[in-house]
Each structure stands twice: as C-alpha cells, then as structure tokens.
Amino acid sequence: MPQPASETIPKKPSRIQLRNRRIILDAALDVFSQHGFRGATLDQIAEASGLSKPNILYYFDGKEAIHVELLNALMAEWLAPLTDLDPDGDPLEELLGYIRRKMEMSQAYPRESRLFAGEIIQGAPRMGPHLSAGLKPLFDEKCALIQGWMDAGRLAPMDPGHLIFSIWAMTQHYADFDAQVCVLMPDEARARDGATRHVEQMFRKVLTP
Incomplete structure (x- = not known):
C-alpha cells in the first residue's frame, strides 16, 4: 500500500533554516581557514556564527560534516x-x-x-x-x-x-x-x-x- 505523500516527499527547509545553514558554513569557513580542521572546534564555530552549539548540531552532525x-x-x-x-x-x-x-x-x-x-x-x-x-x-x-x-x-x-x-x-x-x-x-x-x-x-x- 503506497505511503501518504507527506511521508515520501522530504519537507523543504524553511528560509530560516537555509539562512542558519549559510551562517554556520560562513562562520566555519573563517574558523577552518584560520585554525585548520584539527585546530577548529564547534565552540569556535558557534561563537563565530552567533548560534549555540546545540543549534549547530541541529543542522550538522558535527565538525567533520561541516568541513566536508x-x-x-x-x-x-x-x-x-x-x-x-x-x-x-x-x-x-x-x-x-x-x-x-x-x-x-x-x-x-x-x-x-x-x-x-x-x-x-x-x-x-x-x-x-x-x-x-x-x-x-x-x-x-x-x-x-x-x-x-x-x-x-x-x-x-x-x-x-x-x-x-x-x-x-x-x-x-x-x-x-x-x-x-x-x-x-x-x-x-x-x-x-x-x-x-x-x-x-x-x-x-x-x-x-
């Protein structure tokens, strides 16, 4: 039996979600380019982005996922x-x-x-x-x-x-x-x-x- 469309079609991210992802990626680019992957931390990315660390982990699985x-x-x-x-x-x-x-x-x-x-x-x-x-x-x-x-x-x-x-x-x-x-x-x-x-x-x- 086919599933309802709402279960098969991924929900598009909202404008706020897209904006926050861009903010995180831009902040991470600053941090990684200055400190390298090993020297960078999620705390530094959170501080640079103005978002909390849990908020960052809502959008990305971790530091490596952002880097990749x-x-x-x-x-x-x-x-x-x-x-x-x-x-x-x-x-x-x-x-x-x-x-x-x-x-x-x-x-x-x-x-x-x-x-x-x-x-x-x-x-x-x-x-x-x-x-x-x-x-x-x-x-x-x-x-x-x-x-x-x-x-x-x-x-x-x-x-x-x-x-x-x-x-x-x-x-x-x-x-x-x-x-x-x-x-x-x-x-x-x-x-x-x-x-x-x-x-x-x-x-x-x-x-x-």
Whole structure:
C-alpha cells in the first residue's frame, strides 16, 4: 500500500533554516581557514556564527560534516574554470583566461583556498575519494587537451601536468600566503593588479610557441 505523500516527499527547509545553514558554513569557513580542521572546534564555530552549539548540531552532525560540505562546495567552484577550457578555442587565450580566472578566485576567495590547502597538507583525509573520482579524470582530460595543442605546435612544448601544477601554485600563492604578500606589498590594489599582470605576462612568454 503506497505511503501518504507527506511521508515520501522530504519537507523543504524553511528560509530560516537555509539562512542558519549559510551562517554556520560562513562562520566555519573563517574558523577552518584560520585554525585548520584539527585546530577548529564547534565552540569556535558557534561563537563565530552567533548560534549555540546545540543549534549547530541541529543542522550538522558535527565538525567533520561541516568541513566536508564546505570542501565539496569548494571543489565544484574551484574546478569550474578548468572544466571550461574550450577545445575549440585559441589555446593560448584559453589558458591565459584560465589563469586570469584563477587569479580572480584567489583574490576573491582566500579563505576557501586556505581551507583546501589545509586539507591537502594533512593528506586529504576527507577529500581523497573526491580527488580520485572527480579531479583525476578532469586533470587527465585537460592534460590530454593541452598536449594535443602542444603537439600541433599551438603552444610551446612542456609537460602539461606540471604546467597545471605551476598555474595552481602561482595563482593560489596570493591567497594562501596573503599575510606575507600584504606585509611585503602593503598597497593592496597595486599588488593585486600587478600580480595579475605579472602572472599573465610570465605564462604568455612561457606558452607562446
């Protein structure tokens, strides 16, 4: 006998519930990016969010559940520019556009970058399966695309995998080491604009056949 619809269709969360989840996730992003997963506590997240610890546990099973949700959302956002590389586009402009987007994301989302860096430094205990199932096939696909462009003489020859690593290292430096950059280049606007020009110019010279 079929169950009543009210028992089979999940109830949609209310606007207050959605708002509270956003508040918790935003507060947790601050805490995790500052203290790392091991150093962060639910008490710190509760204090940063302005909600009680029992209230947080109403929405999430615990610290790890919050951390995993943040990382999953981050991975989808972080990989979008790489996914968008167009095989039919101009190879040099496609890669320079990717680099510009990575610089923009590094400057706009430093907390997210540090969250991801912290997870990887710890050995990716929570993101390991996602790296294998999600990132690895995408990485292999884009390496093959870039290698094809190089074989056709449309880009300077080099190892495409290490090229991607270099782009990640260079662009995410401005998020992960933001405190150092701010001390060494205190004019934030000038440092930001100069960084984008420098990184783009450097890769343009390296990639031009």
